Amino acid sequence: MTRPDKRKIDETRKIEAKAGIIPRADGSAMFKIGNTIAYAAVYGPRNLYPKFLQNPQKGILRCSYNMMPFSGSGDRVRPGSSRRSREISMVTEKALMPVLNLEEYPNAVIDIFIELPQTDAGTRCAGICAASIALADAGLVMKSMVSSIAVGLVNDEPVADLSKEEEDIEGTVDIPIAVLPRTGELTLLQLDGEIKKEDLQKAIEIGKKACLKINDIQKKTLKDKYKQVNKDV
Amino acid sequence: MYENQKQHIINFLNKGLRFDRRKLDEYRDISLETGVSKNAEGSARVRIGETDLIVGIKLELGEPYPDSPDEGTIMVGAELLPLSNPEFESGPPRIEAIELARVVDRGIRESKVLDFKKLCIKKGEKIWIVIIDIVTINVDGNLFDASALAAMAALKDAQLPKIKDNKILYKEPTKDKLPLSAKEPVAVTVCKIGDYLIIDPTSEEEKVIDARLTVAITKEGKICAMQKGGTTPLSAGDIDKMVELAAKKCEELRKYLK
Numbered sequence: 001m002t003r004p005d006k007r008k009i010d011e012t013r014k015i016e017a018k019a020g021i022i023p024r025a026d027g028s029a030m031f032k033i034g035n036t037i038a039y040a041a042v043y044g045p046r047n048l049y050p051k052f053l054q055n056p057q058k059g060i061l062r063c064s065y066n067m068m069p070f071s072g073s074g075d076r077v078r079p080g081s082s083r084r085s086r087e088i089s090m091v092t093e094k095a096l097m098p099v100l101n102l103e104e105y106p107n108a109v110i111d112i113f114i115e116l117p118q119t120d121a122g123t124r125c126a127g128i129c130a131a132s133i134a135l136a137d138a139g140l141v142m143k144s145m146v147s148s149i150a151v152g153l154v155n156d157e158p159v160a161d162l163s164k165e166e167e168d169i170e171g172t173v174d175i176p177i178a179v180l181p182r183t184g185e186l187t188l189l190q191l192d193g194e195i196k197k198e199d200l201q202k203a204i205e206i207g208k209k210a211c212l213k214i215n216d217i218q219k220k221t222l223k224d225k226y227k228q229v230n231k232d233v
Numbered sequence: 234m235y236e237n238q239k240q241h242i243i244n245f246l247n248k249g250l251r252f253d254r255r256k257l258d259e260y261r262d263i264s265l266e267t268g269v270s271k272n273a274e275g276s277a278r279v280r281i282g283e284t285d286l287i288v289g290i291k292l293e294l295g296e297p298y299p300d301s302p303d304e305g306t307i308m309v310g311a312e313l314l315p316l317s318n319p320e321f322e323s324g325p326p327r328i329e330a331i332e333l334a335r336v337v338d339r340g341i342r343e344s345k346v347l348d349f350k351k352l353c354i355k356k357g358e359k360i361w362i363v364i365i366d367i368v369t370i371n372v373d374g375n376l377f378d379a380s381a382l383a384a385m386a387a388l389k390d391a392q393l394p395k396i397k398d399n400k401i402l403y404k405e406p407t408k409d410k411l412p413l414s415a416k417e418p419v420a421v422t423v424c425k426i427g428d429y430l431i432i433d434p435t436s437e438e439e440k441v442i443d444a445r446l447t448v449a450i451t452k453e454g455k456i457c458a459m460q461k462g463g464t465t466p467l468s469a470g471d472i473d474k475m476v477e478l479a480a481k482k483c484e485e486l487r488k489y490l491k
Binding site for chain 2: 021022023024025035037039040041043046064066068069070071072073074075076079080111113114115117118119
């Protein structure tokens with residue numbers, strides 16, 4: 001069984017990434033996979049107001065995931081948060097939190113804003129990949145990068161990086177994951193669809209491998225930014 | 234609060250200079266790119282200096298207003314994303330965003346660049362609604378000029394999708410463009426600081442201006458919308474000079490609209 005766009009089962013769509021795209025942010029990145037584009041900006045650690053939200057024990061991480069009004073293939077997306085975007089913001093936060101030393105920033109907040117100018121499939125994963133580059137670009141101490149991809153079962157075969165077309169096939173199982181490449185641990189795991197345990201295992205293995213490749217791209221993206229800086233100097 | 238900063242900027246202007254070595258009536262580098270978001274019916278990205286924003290067009294079907302049964306309409310929204318500036322907060326659009334959207338809306342609507350009658354599909358029943366959304370990526374001043382330029386470019390980029398059984402088939406664009414005329418408005422904002430008039434302010438300069446005047450001008454050279462901002466009154470003489478400067482500079486912006 002071949003995939004609709006002829007990719008191999010463990011092959012991702014084409015990836016491009018760039019760090020430092022938003023000069024006003026403390027750190028920022030663009031991550032493009034296929035036709036999905038995510039921008040991420042990191043602000044902070046900065047003072048958190050109103051004051052009662054502050055935690056004297058450790059800093060707070062706040063994520064916001066948002067689709068631009070014209071980014072979807074159907075009707076206009078109404079501005080403002082939806083139940084979907086709030087849930088994705090929350091799981092993104094949890095996917096990134098384990099790599100930060102929030103104890104270092106008592107009373108402060110780190111804000112991550114993820115915006116999608118163009119969406120196809122795998123937006124939350126692209127958002128996490130962009131945010132991870134942006135956090136590193138902001139110079140924050142991180143235990144690891146976070147790499148993310150959607151895996152799943154398409155026509156009963158475990159595959160990496162589902163396209164929109166594949167998502168829409170009857171019986172497809174969609175499993176977005178985020179991986180800490182250094183340890184292979186997962187920080188995001190969602191699933192919808194029906195799947196056998198063995199297939200889930202296979203899909204996650206494929207996803208972990210894809211994440212290692214994404215991690216290489218993320219690291220290269222950060223290095224490339226400084227190559228450019230060196231040239232400018 | 235910004236008094237020292239203002240004095241410093243005025244000291245520079247006294248020497249005919251700005252912090253970034255520009256002349257008073259000089260734009261920063263401008264770039265314009267269209268087709269930047271594939272799912273939008275039309276889109277454009279404008280960069281002026283470090284200001285960077287995207288305008289996307291979505292088309293929807295709707296019913297006409299009772300007082301204009303044979304006309305389609307436009308809707309302009311602006312989101313000053315917290316991603317684009319540390320000073321912006323999440324939440325519903327604040328007055329700055331609302332003003333920006335309304336000024337861009339007026340420039341387009343009043344120039345009559347878009348033929349609302351041709352946006353009517355069936356009189357009294359069905360019309361096209363052209364939704365123009367402005368989103369900021371990085372903010373360093375002069376959102377008015379950048380947004381108006383990007384909105385015009387995005388309108389020119391837009392392609393009508395097919396309609397079948399009263400539904401839009403977004404994935405099947407036709408070759409048809411929006412019913413645009415050659416009037417193509419662009420907006421130039423002239424700012425007054427002390428006795429000086431400058432254009433294309435950075436965020437730093439915007440904080441200390443006394444007054445601003447945004448002037449939208451059609452290709453024929455007619456003024457089609459204006460908005461005064463800031464708290465200092467303007468004399469008739471000030472306004473003459475500002476409009477004159479805007480009329481001169483709008484041609485520079487127009488070059489980017491192919």
